[in-house]
Amino acid sequence: MTKLFEKGTLGIIDVNNRVFMAPLTRSRANLDGTQHEMAIKYYSQRASAGLIIVEATQISPQGQGYLKTPGIYNTQHAEAWKKVTNAVHANGGKIVLQLWHVGRISHTSLLPEGKPPVAPSAIQATADTFTAKGVENASEPRALDIDEIKPIMDEYVQAAKLAMDAGFDGVEVHGANGYLLNQFISTNTNVRDDQYGGSIENRSRLLLEVVDAVSNEVGHNKVGVRLSPTSRFNDIHDEQIEETYSYIYSELGKRNLAYLHVIERSPEYETPDKDKDEDIVRKLRNGFSGNYIANGDYDKASASKVLEEGAFAVAFGRLFISNPDLAERLEKDAELLEPNHNTFYGGDEKGYSDYPTLAST
Numbered sequence: 232m233t234k235l236f237e238k239g240t241l242g243i244i245d246v247n248n249r250v251f252m253a254p255l256t257r258s259r260a261n262l263d264g265t266q267h268e269m270a271i272k273y274y275s276q277r278a279s280a281g282l283i284i285v286e287a288t289q290i291s292p293q294g295q296g297y298l299k300t301p302g303i304y305n306t307q308h309a310e311a312w313k314k315v316t317n318a319v320h321a322n323g324g325k326i327v328l329q330l331w332h333v334g335r336i337s338h339t340s341l342l343p344e345g346k347p348p349v350a351p352s353a354i355q356a357t358a359d360t361f362t363a364k365g366v367e368n369a370s371e372p373r374a375l376d377i378d379e380i381k382p383i384m385d386e387y388v389q390a391a392k393l394a395m396d397a398g399f400d401g402v403e404v405h406g407a408n409g410y411l412l413n414q415f416i417s418t419n420t421n422v423r424d425d426q427y428g429g430s431i432e433n434r435s436r437l438l439l440e441v442v443d444a445v446s447n448e449v450g451h452n453k454v455g456v457r458l459s460p461t462s463r464f465n466d467i468h469d470e471q472i473e474e475t476y477s478y479i480y481s482e483l484g485k486r487n488l489a490y491l492h493v494i495e496r497s498p499e500y501e502t503p504d505k506d507k508d509e510d511i512v513r514k515l516r517n518g519f520s521g522n523y524i525a526n527g528d529y530d531k532a533s534a535s536k537v538l539e540e541g542a543f544a545v546a547f548g549r550l551f552i553s554n555p556d557l558a559e560r561l562e563k564d565a566e567l568l569e570p571n572h573n574t575f576y577g578g579d580e581k582g583y584s585d586y587p588t589l590a591s592t
């Protein structure tokens with residue numbers, strides 16, 4: 232028996248099963264950040280997921296790091312997303328939006344007036360961005376002044392408000408994968424000497440302040456957080472992973488949020504000490520008091536196991552690209568299709584909304 236197909240309630244979001252869709256950047260939005268009409272079909276095809284967490288969505292022009300990613304900072308963005316949420320709801324699904332600021336993982340050609348990316352400290356990443364010219368290294372960032380931090384928090388709040396206007400069931404604060412909030416948390420990207428740098432409490436401050444500000448706006452039971460404690464994707468590394476994230480998990484646990492969503496491993500970005508990282512991830516997971524969504528290379532068996540161990544749900548990424556009806560396929564032990572990596576980012580309907588469902592084959 233598996234708990235994967237049990238109904239449940241996450242904060243105040245009722246879900247039909249525990250097979251969640253992880254956020255997946257597909258780089259098909261219009262250049263002004265409005266979501267493309269193609270996304271209506273793509274997401275509604277995946278409405279049988281217990282919860283869809285949509286692709287990372289920038290909260291401001293400065294928060295963008297790749298070409299053709301969607302935004303949520305004006306009413307046109309909200310209106311385009313509204314068509315997506317309506318279609319998913321019409322198909323019985325639940326859908327939340329991932330709030331994103333890339334920080335230093337960007338390129339001057341993507342940013343207002345060609346200015347540099349912003350970051351906790353002026354430390355350039357060895358990491359790829361995707362621009363009009365193709366793949367380019369992230370540009371050298373400048374360090375944010377202390378008085379620039381509150382306006383960024385306000386952008387998160389404004390974006391969360393627009394997400395509610397767009398009909399989302401909640402929002403997920405993206406604190407993972409080496410983007411802005413993760414850059415504040417990690418020792419290799421944050422060498423500030425003010426209240427946002429140094430101690431674990433200081434490095435975690437911006438994440439927690441953003442979570443509180445967003446919760447204030449939309450309600451704590453509609454807010455999730457995504458973290459990736461052990462990931463090194465985007466040139467990120469913390470010297471005190473266990474201590475740092477014990478503190479963060481404990482602080483998030485006090486806030487009665489809808490959920491904490493953790494990228495537990497990244498198969499495409501192996502860490503140097505895999506076994507140790509797996510131990511840390513497990514220990515942290517067991518210590519978390521709220522609803523926990525596990526992610527990272529799960530299949531039906533390992534997902535069922537982690538639910539037995541106390542996780543609320545499992546988010547699947549790559550499998551949802553190629554299996555729109557993943558929940559049904561897992562339930563029936565049906566064949567799983569492999570995704571085509573060449574059509575992950577950019578392009579049209581091909582490799583996006585043309586993967587077949589069981590019912591269509």
Ligand SMILES: Cc1cc2nc3c(=O)[nH]c(=O)nc-3n(C[C@H](O)[C@H](O)[C@H](O)COP(=O)(O)O)c2cc1C
Pocket residue numbers: 253254255256257285286287329405407408457494496497498526527528529546547548549550575576
């Ligand atoms: C094409 C692609 C796009 C992704 N985009 C995002 C994103 O927008 N936000 C995010 O937090 N993670 C993103 N990820 C990471 C996935 O959400 C997930 O953590 C990762 O694929 C591991 O899960 P899996 O093994 O089930 O695929 C992306 C991964 C892929 C393959």
